[in-house]
Amino acid sequence: MAKYVLRRLIGMIPTWLIIMFMVVFMVRLIPGSIVDLLLQDQGGGGSYQAGIDRAQVEHRLGLDQPVYVQYVKYVAGVAQGNLGASLWDQQSVVSLIAQRVPVTAQVALVAIVTSVFVSIPIGVISAVRRDSPVDYLLRSISILGISVPGFAIGTAIVIFPTLWWGVTVSFKYVSFADDPIGHLKLIIPPAMVLGVQLSASVARLTRTMMLEVLQEDYIRTARAKGLQEPKIVVKHALKNALIPVVTVLGIQITNLLGGSVITETIFALPGLGRLMVSSIGSRDYPVVQGIVVMTAIFVMCMNLAVDVSYGYLDPRARPA
Amino acid sequence: MTIGQFGGRVSRRSVLEGIGVGALGLAGAALLGCGGTKSGGDAGTSAGGGLGANQPKGTGLPLTAPVVQGKEKAGGTFTEHTTSSYTQHDPHTALATNIWHVIGDKGLEPDPQTAAIRPHVLTSWEVSDPTTLVFKVKPGIKIHNMAPWNGREFTAEDVAWNLERIGGLYADKLKTPLASFQRASMVANIAKAQAVDPTTVKVTLSKPNSSFFNGLMDTRVPFAPKEMDDIGWNDPLKMGGIGPFQISEWVKDQKMNYKKSSTYFRPNEPHFDAFNWSIIPDRASAVAAFISGQTNMISAVNQLEIDQIKKSKPDANLYAWVDSNWHHFRPSTEYGPFKDLRVRKAIQLGIDYAQIMDGFFGAGWGYQAALSPGYPEGWKPEKVKSLAGYNPDTKAADRAEAQKMLAAAGFPNGKGIDFQIIFQNTSGTAYPENTQRFQAQMGSVFPEMKITLKPYADNASFSVPQAKGEFQMVSYVITASPDSVIEMQSQYYTGGSRNYGHFSDKNLDAMVDKAQVELKTDARNAIMEDFQNKFINDWVPMYVLGAQPARVMTQGNVGGFDTTAGLWYGYSATTKACRWFFVDK
Numbered sequence: 001m002a003k004y005v006l007r008r009l010i011g012m013i014p015t016w017l018i019i020m021f022m023v024v025f026m027v028r029l030i031p032g033s034i035v036d037l038l039l040q041d042q043g044g045g046g047s048y049q050a051g052i053d054r055a056q057v058e059h060r061l062g063l064d065q066p067v068y069v070q071y072v073k074y075v076a077g078v079a080q081g082n083l084g085a086s087l088w089d090q091q092s093v094v095s096l097i098a099q100r101v102p103v104t105a106q107v108a109l110v111a112i113v114t115s116v117f118v119s120i121p122i123g124v125i126s127a128v129r130r131d132s133p134v135d136y137l138l139r140s141i142s143i144l145g146i147s148v149p150g151f152a153i154g155t156a157i158v159i160f161p162t163l164w165w166g167v168t169v170s171f172k173y174v175s176f177a178d179d180p181i182g183h184l185k186l187i188i189p190p191a192m193v194l195g196v197q198l199s200a201s202v203a204r205l206t207r208t209m210m211l212e213v214l215q216e217d218y219i220r221t222a223r224a225k226g227l228q229e230p231k232i233v234v235k236h237a238l239k240n241a242l243i244p245v246v247t248v249l250g251i252q253i254t255n256l257l258g259g260s261v262i263t264e265t266i267f268a269l270p271g272l273g274r275l276m277v278s279s280i281g282s283r284d285y286p287v288v289q290g291i292v293v294m295t296a297i298f299v300m301c302m303n304l305a306v307d308v309s310y311g312y313l314d315p316r317a318r319p320a
Numbered sequence: 321m322t323i324g325q326f327g328g329r330v331s332r333r334s335v336l337e338g339i340g341v342g343a344l345g346l347a348g349a350a351l352l353g354c355g356g357t358k359s360g361g362d363a364g365t366s367a368g369g370g371l372g373a374n375q376p377k378g379t380g381l382p383l384t385a386p387v388v389q390g391k392e393k394a395g396g397t398f399t400e401h402t403t404s405s406y407t408q409h410d411p412h413t414a415l416a417t418n419i420w421h422v423i424g425d426k427g428l429e430p431d432p433q434t435a436a437i438r439p440h441v442l443t444s445w446e447v448s449d450p451t452t453l454v455f456k457v458k459p460g461i462k463i464h465n466m467a468p469w470n471g472r473e474f475t476a477e478d479v480a481w482n483l484e485r486i487g488g489l490y491a492d493k494l495k496t497p498l499a500s501f502q503r504a505s506m507v508a509n510i511a512k513a514q515a516v517d518p519t520t521v522k523v524t525l526s527k528p529n530s531s532f533f534n535g536l537m538d539t540r541v542p543f544a545p546k547e548m549d550d551i552g553w554n555d556p557l558k559m560g561g562i563g564p565f566q567i568s569e570w571v572k573d574q575k576m577n578y579k580k581s582s583t584y585f586r587p588n589e590p591h592f593d594a595f596n597w598s599i600i601p602d603r604a605s606a607v608a609a610f611i612s613g614q615t616n617m618i619s620a621v622n623q624l625e626i627d628q629i630k631k632s633k634p635d636a637n638l639y640a641w642v643d644s645n646w647h648h649f650r651p652s653t654e655y656g657p658f659k660d661l662r663v664r665k666a667i668q669l670g671i672d673y674a675q676i677m678d679g680f681f682g683a684g685w686g687y688q689a690a691l692s693p694g695y696p697e698g699w700k701p702e703k704v705k706s707l708a709g710y711n712p713d714t715k716a717a718d719r720a721e722a723q724k725m726l727a728a729a730g731f732p733n734g735k736g737i738d739f740q741i742i743f744q745n746t747s748g749t750a751y752p753e754n755t756q757r758f759q760a761q762m763g764s765v766f767p768e769m770k771i772t773l774k775p776y777a778d779n780a781s782f783s784v785p786q787a788k789g790e791f792q793m794v795s796y797v798i799t800a801s802p803d804s805v806i807e808m809q810s811q812y813y814t815g816g817s818r819n820y821g822h823f824s825d826k827n828l829d830a831m832v833d834k835a836q837v838e839l840k841t842d843a844r845n846a847i848m849e850d851f852q853n854k855f856i857n858d859w860v861p862m863y864v865l866g867a868q869p870a871r872v873m874t875q876g877n878v879g880g881f882d883t884t885a886g887l888w889y890g891y892s893a894t895t896k897a898c899r900w901f902f903v904d905k
Contacts, residue, residue: 032780036787088407090554091572099572155604162608166632171401171600171609173574268600270573277601278404278573283780 005308012300016293020078023292024071027285034087034283035063061087063285078293084286086279093290096275103187104271106176107263108256110191111198112249119199120238120245123206128233130211138203145200150259154193154266171268190263197259198252205248209241216240243313250306254299383433384640385882390903392879397594398897399615403601405572410553411542412486412501419570422578422595422894423464423561424542425585427455427479428533430802432886432896433641435694437537441479441562441585450528450839451509455479455521462583463545464560471583474545474562476515481546483513483523494549505806505817506535508836528837530844534803539891564590564898573599590898591880603748610636610873617874617881623682626871635876635905639885642686642701643870644694644800647677647750649741649758649863650821655792657737662729664860669709669722670765676757677866680750684869690855691807692800693867694887697848701867707856719765726766734762734769739792744782745775754865755795789822797868802891804848805835812861823861828854879903 035057058064062073077084083093126138162168169189176183213219214237222232260273272291279287411420427442441461446454457476463469484490487510488501498504508531512524525532535541544561551558556570562585565578576597580590598615600606607625610618611632621629621638629636651658651667658664677685687705691698704710709718723733731737741759743751752775759771776782785791798818801807810817813832814824831851838844855861870889874881884896 030781031776032778032782032784034780036784037780089409096572155602158602158605158608162611163628163632166612168608168612168614171598171605171614173571266602266605268598268602268605270571270599274573274601281778281780282407 001308001311005304008304008307012297012304015300016296017075019296020075020289020293021071023289024074024285025067027283027288028067030280030283032283033063034061034285037283074289083290083293086287087284088282093286096287097272097290097294100270100272100275103173103269104257104260104264104273106187107191107194107260107269107271108253110187111194111256112253114191114195115198115202115252116249118195119202120206120242122199122203123245124210124233124238126203126207127210127214139207142200142203145196146204148196150193150197151262151266153196154190154263157189157193158266169267173268173270186267186269190260190267190269193263193266194256194259198249198256201252202245202248206241206245209244210237213237213241239313243310246309246313247306250302250309254295254302257295257298383642383886384638385885386637386639387882388637388876388879388903390877390879390905392591393902393904394591395593396591396902397596398592398617398878398900398902399596399598400617400897401598401600401606401609401615402576403599403606405570405574405576405599406556409556409559411540411544412482412503413496414502414540417894419556419559419567419576420542420544420561420563421539422565422576422897423559423563423567424544425561425563425895426539426542427536430537430888430891432884432888432892434886435696435802435888435891437533440537441474441543442536445533450837451525453523453525453532454516455523457519457521458585459519461562461585463562464566464581465583466560466566468547468551469545469560473518474543475518476521477518478546479521479543480513480515482541482543483507483510483521485549486541490549503535503538503541505810506538506541506802507532508535508806528839530836530839531803531805535806537891538802563895565595568594575599584898586898591901592897595894595897610875613875616878617872619870619872621871621873626873629873633876637874637876637878637881639870639872639874639881640684641870641886641889642684642693642867644692644867644887644890645797645870646688646692646800646867647754647797647865648795649754649865650794650796650861651863652789652792652794652821653823653861654789654821655739657729657731657739658792660729661858661860662725663731663737666722666725666729666766667762668856668860668863669718669725670762671709671758671863671865672712672715672761673710673865674712675761676754677868679757680753681869684871686867686869688864688867690852690862690864691804691848692887694800695804695807695848697804697845699852709856722765731766732768734766736768737766738770740772740774741793741795742774742776742782742785742791743795744779746778750797750868751795758795786820789820791820794820799890802888805832805844808832808835808848808851812855812859821861823859825859825861828859828861874900877902877905 055064062070065073074084081094083097085092086096122138122142126135129135158168170182170186173186174182210233214233219232219237222236223229227236257272260271261277262273263269264271264273265277275287276291279291406416406418408414408416408418409420411418411424414420425441427440429438429440430436431438441458442455443458444456448454457474457479459473461474462471463474465471486501486503487507488498488504489510489512491498491501509525509527509529510523511526514522516522542561542563544559548559556567556576559567564581564584564586566581567577568579569575569577576599578595580593580595584590598609600609606615606618607621607628609615611629618625618629626638630638651664653659673687686693686701687710688701689699689704689707689710693700693704705712708714708721711718726732726734741755743755745752755773759773762769762771776785786794786796798811801810809832810819812819812823812828814826814829828851831847835844835847835851838847872881872885878900879902880900883899884892889896
């Protein structure tokens, strides 16, 4: 297993280099440049005579070098753990990301936990009560959860209580250390938004897989042996049905990072998604690059973790 | 010749002669009128008026400024929201709103409704000759009580340092490009500033500058302590100023919190103990935050939001006025047909300004031609509305005239004119609607004119072609600078910093040059009157659609806002919050 993991980690390096190559080039292909933003007037217009100073600003920011040179320097920096600094306020990208990761991670974690505890029982009940009114109801809820976009759910959570009762979620961020209850109140609504969508798809997959497993011979055998139904469902059926669910959950966790862009904006949470949006808007290339690179590493590691987890869930899938 | 004193003394002779100057003419009016301003204007009491009282004030522009009744309650925390944290912290090179708009303060400030100059950090001034100005600094102003200042006095040396730095005189020493000093034009022609004594600053100009005083009330040139270059401009928590509020907490994308400065130089201000900014990027969330009472104020509300808020918070106050932001279409004079005045003029006559501005803003906007109606010398909306092209009653005749004009220029029905309009296609902005309405109007007036639209996804991508002049027409908005000559120079002068359409006319350039050094108020006003006439008749470098309305809502228990509302509200910077207070109702 250790060799397998090591092999996979080494295999990630070319992928990682290609991702960095793409991100360094692609952020510079976005129309509009940070130089123009820096030269821009407060009223929103650029300076007509900006050409005179563009070169100086580009030189100061290191943007006057060919992109491949910038790429090589960037890779060298990343290899040493240096993701560069914000072009706007010179803050270290590593520290910027480090400040934001906890918020996004907490929201994602609560969303996943919620999703697992809600969606798997729903999927199981739906499968066990196949074609019953309960099944129809749960499937309808699942489809609704998949169909309604996250931003609509998020906006509804913010707006409707305001219009009906004059109250809404708090937009004043407090850390867990300062105010644990207040912090949870901030984290739970966006986590619910993300969790609803995640739950919906996981519940449907769980149902499908459970239906498939419940038809298997060994389940029939278990019933013939006189095992109690709850034990059959939980111990024998669910464990095997969960293998593809784990895969999907692994993929969905990475999707949560994308979803956080919207939820963090709506709920004014200072997470990674917000940092990404504001950095793209301000063409802060090192920050955008840093977030993409870190996300890519996270996704690759998640894939590895999912693959490794197969081995534990299904001994047949263990690497030789 | 002292012309004004903070605290009530009045000039002993006509204010403007000798230094005088157009908008500075306002200075005189202001000083004579307010005697150097009362502390906090009328903010000290909250009697009379009642909610919803509409009072036409100042320049005669529509202004809704209810006076909140109730007993003033000292202290409390006032919370506003903004969409993102400030990113640049050097006020003299910053491109946008920054911390110094709260912790700093300006030399002079405008009356929010009349633009008249009010004494502020600088309490009076003398003009020894047209290139030598002597300012008196209000004694006893303290820098915030934090290291390394620990409440030391802000003196003439600090003011001199600021004036020279704003003017870019330290560019070489700081190894910063001169052009990075974004507001150098506000103190144009400055050659030297020196402290004569702790309360006196002598400014030497290379040549006269009639805009100098108006420039000093620009909200974007706040003063900072002279040690700031040594301290550095990166960490907001290390910054101390002379403004009404002192930084207390700063977490990027979370909060920017300030506490009351107990040594602020305006007596009994600020009223709030704390002035906090929450970062709320989503508009719907910002409205929800206001309705739920998490914020005390919300700006730029549209009619739908006003209706929503009023339904949930009937006691919320709405303040509205014609703003200093003006929308426009700017043609590039490098595009063949636009080189011909007849073409530019025909389009000007063909536009239905009311249809475009009503379409997006509804009521409350103001007609504008060359200059913001906020300038004393700027034509007022009623006058502009009566002119050919702008007058809704003569629109049919004007359009018939426009068609003849275009045919005479060789473009019958617009045939042969084919151009593209660039604009920002961002949510909530007027540009997409303005552009579509303009396109439809031109299509009906000049059926064979071809107009295509090119939207840009965000400001960053849009600003590149605009700044480089790579367009045939651009749709945008400009915030008027604090002085009409600075405005004329930056927008229309050959090579002017915001002359994106590359308009060039030697007569206009000569007019700008003359206005810049003309120190007599009447003569300067005459030049500006001539400019405005020629703008619509002889040059037509721009199609100004109008001045947009500003709409701000405050919670029902916020008083004093009426004293800061008005066209020049934005130029009072955030320091205006020191005049607001909570009331017991």
